[in-house]
Amino acid sequence: MSSLAPATRRVRDGLPDHLGATRESGPDPEVRLRVTPLAFERAAHLLRTAGARFITLFLADTPEPSLVGAFALRGALVMLRAPTAGADPVTYGSLSQNWPATCWAEQELVERFGVRPVGFSATRALTRPDADLIERHVHGADAFTIPYGPVRSGVFEAIQFQIETGGETVTSLQTRLFFKHRGLERRFVGMTPDRAVHVAERVAGIASVAYASAFSQAVERALDVTPTPNAERWRAVYAELERMAGHLDVIAKEAETTALYVGLARFQILKEQVTRLKARLTGSRFARGVIVPGGVRFEGRMGLDDLCRALDALEHDLVRDRRLFVQTASMTDRLIGAGFLSRDLVEEYAAVGPLARGSGVSTDARHERPYGDYRRLGLQVVTHREGDAMARINVRFGELFESLRILRQAIDHLRRNDHDLASPLPPAASGAAFGWSEAPQGELVVWAEVRDGLVHRVHLASPSLRNWALFDHAFPADVLTDFAFIEHSFGLTPAGADR
Amino acid sequence: MLRWLFRGLGQGRITTGYPREGAPSDDGFSGRILVLDAIGADRDLAQVCPTGAISVDPEGRVALDRGRCILCGECVRTAPTRFAFAARHETAARSRSALVVPREGIDEEEPARATLGELAPALRRSIHVRHIDCGSDGAEEWEIQALWNPYYDIQRLGFFLTPAPRHADVLLVTGGVTAPMRTPLERTWQVMPEPKALVAVGTDACSGGLAADGELVAGGVDQVLPVDVYVPGSPPSPIAILHGLMLAVGLLTERPVAA
Numbered sequence: 001m002s003s004l005a006p007a008t009r010r011v012r013d014g015l016p017d018h019l020g021a022t023r024e025s026g027p028d029p030e031v032r033l034r035v036t037p038l039a040f041e042r043a044a045h046l047l048r049t050a051g052a053r054f055i056t057l058f059l060a061d062t063p064e065p066s067l068v069g070a071f072a073l074r075g076a077l078v079m080l081r082a083p084t085a086g087a088d089p090v091t092y093g094s095l096s097q098n099w100p101a102t103c104w105a106e107q108e109l110v111e112r113f114g115v116r117p118v119g120f121s122a123t124r125a126l127t128r129p130d131a132d133l134i135e136r137h138v139h140g141a142d143a144f145t146i147p148y149g150p151v152r153s154g155v156f157e158a159i160q161f162q163i164e165t166g167g168e169t170v171t172s173l174q175t176r177l178f179f180k181h182r183g184l185e186r187r188f189v190g191m192t193p194d195r196a197v198h199v200a201e202r203v204a205g206i207a208s209v210a211y212a213s214a215f216s217q218a219v220e221r222a223l224d225v226t227p228t229p230n231a232e233r234w235r236a237v238y239a240e241l242e243r244m245a246g247h248l249d250v251i252a253k254e255a256e257t258t259a260l261y262v263g264l265a266r267f268q269i270l271k272e273q274v275t276r277l278k279a280r281l282t283g284s285r286f287a288r289g290v291i292v293p294g295g296v297r298f299e300g301r302m303g304l305d306d307l308c309r310a311l312d313a314l315e316h317d318l319v320r321d322r323r324l325f326v327q328t329a330s331m332t333d334r335l336i337g338a339g340f341l342s343r344d345l346v347e348e349y350a351a352v353g354p355l356a357r358g359s360g361v362s363t364d365a366r367h368e369r370p371y372g373d374y375r376r377l378g379l380q381v382v383t384h385r386e387g388d389a390m391a392r393i394n395v396r397f398g399e400l401f402e403s404l405r406i407l408r409q410a411i412d413h414l415r416r417n418d419h420d421l422a423s424p425l426p427p428a429a430s431g432a433a434f435g436w437s438e439a440p441q442g443e444l445v446v447w448a449e450v451r452d453g454l455v456h457r458v459h460l461a462s463p464s465l466r467n468w469a470l471f472d473h474a475f476p477a478d479v480l481t482d483f484a485f486i487e488h489s490f491g492l493t494p495a496g497a498d499r
Numbered sequence: 500m501l502r503w504l505f506r507g508l509g510q511g512r513i514t515t516g517y518p519r520e521g522a523p524s525d526d527g528f529s530g531r532i533l534v535l536d537a538i539g540a541d542r543d544l545a546q547v548c549p550t551g552a553i554s555v556d557p558e559g560r561v562a563l564d565r566g567r568c569i570l571c572g573e574c575v576r577t578a579p580t581r582f583a584f585a586a587r588h589e590t591a592a593r594s595r596s597a598l599v600v601p602r603e604g605i606d607e608e609e610p611a612r613a614t615l616g617e618l619a620p621a622l623r624r625s626i627h628v629r630h631i632d633c634g635s636d637g638a639e640e641w642e643i644q645a646l647w648n649p650y651y652d653i654q655r656l657g658f659f660l661t662p663a664p665r666h667a668d669v670l671l672v673t674g675g676v677t678a679p680m681r682t683p684l685e686r687t688w689q690v691m692p693e694p695k696a697l698v699a700v701g702t703d704a705c706s707g708g709l710a711a712d713g714e715l716v717a718g719g720v721d722q723v724l725p726v727d728v729y730v731p732g733s734p735p736s737p738i739a740i741l742h743g744l745m746l747a748v749g750l751l752t753e754r755p756v757a758a
Contacts, residue, residue, distance in 0.1 A: 128679075129679050130679070131679065131682070131683055132682075150632075150679070150680065150683055151631050151664070151683050151687055153662030153663075154630075154660065154662065155630045155640050155643045155644045155660065155671075156632070156640065157632045157635065157637055157640055158631075158632040158633065158634070158674075158680055158683075178679070179634075179677065179679045179680055180632065180633070180634040180635070180674060180677050180680065181634075181677060181714065182634055182675075182677065182709075182710040182714050182715070183710060183712075183714035184709070184710070186712075187709055187710065191549070195549050195571075195573065198549055198569065198571040198573075198709070199709055202569070202636045202638075202708070202709050202733065203636065204636060204637055205635070205636035205637040205638025205639070205641070205734060206637050206638060206641055208638070249641070260503070262503040262504065262506060262507040263503060265507060265510075265648070265649045266506065266507070266510075268645070268648035268649060268650075269510065269513070269648065269649055269650070271648075272645060272648055272650050275645075279528045283528065283529040283584060284528075284529065284570070285528060285642070285734075285736060286638050286734070288570075288571075288733070289570070289571055289572050297572075297576075320506065321506070324502055324503060324506060328500075328503070493637045494632075494637070495635065495636045495637035496637070
């Protein structure tokens with residue numbers, strides 16, 4: 001692994017004493033710390049004070065049954081572990097009472113794994129949604145509640161929003177997830193890593209590459225395998241194509257919502273072209289079946305010159321379509337000022353991805369903890385400070401061009417490349433580690449435990465679940481007709497959130 | 500607005516000629532697995548498939564259930580002489596059993612349900628489609644949405660998306676039906692007027708796919724409601740879904756599935 005940045009090294013060296021924790025060995029840039037369950041809450045809050053961004057909370061089984069919190073701090077991924085040996089139920093001081101970012105992660109632990117944090121309370125079930133349950137918080141002569149979903153107009157994934165309104169202004173909003181929980185974390189168990197990656201690819205279809213590479217990276221780090229540079233480059237190529245398709249989809253949906261039909265058609269055409277590039281490279285329109293722990297299964301099946309020409313044509317069109325989009329007042333009027341999220345709110349909820357970058361928070365897993373080919377590729381993190389739907393769209397426009405730039409760099413590297421596909425995984429090996437990637441929706445973190453060559457446990461910290469907690473707060477002064485604009489500007493996927 | 504108009508006109512025509520012309524075959528999409536050699540296989544071959552789509556009978560004959568296949572390619576890598584990817588889009592079939600290949604002899608024609616198929620001439624050029632997600636991975640939704648993009652433009656064939664199930668002729672179902680989605684699915688189907696057809700889109704909807712044990716109410720949509728057309732694939736391409744839609748409304752007769 002690469003040497004640590006000075007700030008990250010200071011975190012690694014100073015944190016154990018600061019938190020009163022014992023440092024354990026782990027692959028860089030993980031900083032693994034052990035505390036007692038009693039000290040867990042205090043250590044977590046000290047991390048928060050030190051500026052750490054909360055990632056996830058889960059139960060691990062390696063090296064022993066433990067409660068684990070994961071945090072991002074100055075280029076380090078801090079793993080705070082409290083052994084729970086034999087404790088039933090697992091108990092610790094609740095984090096979520098005054099730390100909004102931890103709410104849903106903690107509630108999932110309570111509802112699905114029977115953990116009992118002291119002081120925990122919740123107003124409604126998170127993981128067992130009931131489509132018919134209508135809760136009214138707003139009362140008054142004209143107040144009413146719209147249960148929107150889980151069967152929605154148009155072709156959308158299953159999710160429900162309960163929108164309370166007095167007629168125009170959205171007074172209160174509640175997002176209900178877990179309509180499509182498929183238990184995929186359990187589905188990994190007992191498979192060999194090269195087969196389990198098929199499950200990873202099908203957690204969130206529109207982020208197949210992100211999930212496949214984060215899972216593969218977790219396994220590689222757990223088993224101390226270095227993927228071939230060639231494979232890392234191809235992974236970056238697929239990841240950037242996937243990001244482009246995702247961002248173009250969001251922009252096309254915004255155009256559709258304003259009934260800007262030529263704009264819709266233009267961005268759909270670009271998205272379809274990117275999708276077909278993935279198909280020509282891998283045989284799958286979602287680039288499935290190519291990434292595998294250790295490397296890739298085959299090289300792209302399209303000539304690099306052809307790929308470059310296709311990207312040039314895409315960029316030529318994208319420049320013109322973007323210019324038209326941002327100059328169309330009927331489009332931008334609906335986005336500017338809609339769904340305002342302050343920087344403080346975004347940080348309080350530890351949001352990630354284009355959502356956070358639209359509120360001026362410069363967080364990007366490719367930049368914070370460079371992985372794979374991103375250690376060699378120059379990357380400019382695109383941020384906008386306005387915090388509204390327009391800012392989130394502008395971030396995506398910026399990232400589309402940034403992706404094209406990264407793709408060209410990666411292709412240049414591929415030209416003078418060996419053609420090694422994958423490093424072999426040691427048979428019957430064991431280990432546990434985090435892997436991560438920047439999905440189109442934001443930072444994805446995967447925890448994978450391997451025992452005797454088989455996947456033993458997997459935890460997925462999806463960007464969609466973490467970002468959705470903010471949606472309830474994205475209507476400070478917005479009206480009902482802004483709903484679709486704000487929802488699309490989030491660009492999340494229920495499949496990833498529900499798993 | 501005028502500039503958008505010129506921008507749109509400047510593109511020229513890109514829409515596929517499907518189904519008048521054949522599906523594009525040069526786009527690299529591998530839509531199905533072929534069984535090249537079904538004789539004399541080892542019993543262990545069935546273990547290769549993570550979703551149990553491959554079975555081997557006591558005489559060593561191989562059968563592949565495309566309704567369970569997620570196109571992961573494990574079988575192609577393990578036994579390249581027996582299995583191969585094929586660049587063909589159309590995978591849809593009117594019955595679950597027709598998805599199992601290779602098929603022996605000619606299947607007796609499944610009794611076509613007296614629904615849309617027979618009334619299709621009256622409904623032609625105006626089929627209203629409704630979609631419901633019962634636990635997909637989200638990729639199927641993208642591919643269904645793509646049907647309305649300029650490359651596929653299925654409005655030219657008379658398919659329209661409707662937000663109201665009460666106006667719908669065809670229901671597209673994705674996902675293997677999770678517990679919280681069972682009631683919404685049943686209600687959506689109930690309020691649709693007769694005649695109506697149900698299309699299961701994706702391997703998850705056909706058989707349950709990769710979900711963990713005990714998370715789905717049933718393995719596949721047909722355990723909850725009668726399915727008229729199965730479109731396997733993980734996910735099926737827009738052309739494959741279009742093929743399934745046309746099978747559902749009787750615009751096409753099922754083409755024999757190549758062995």
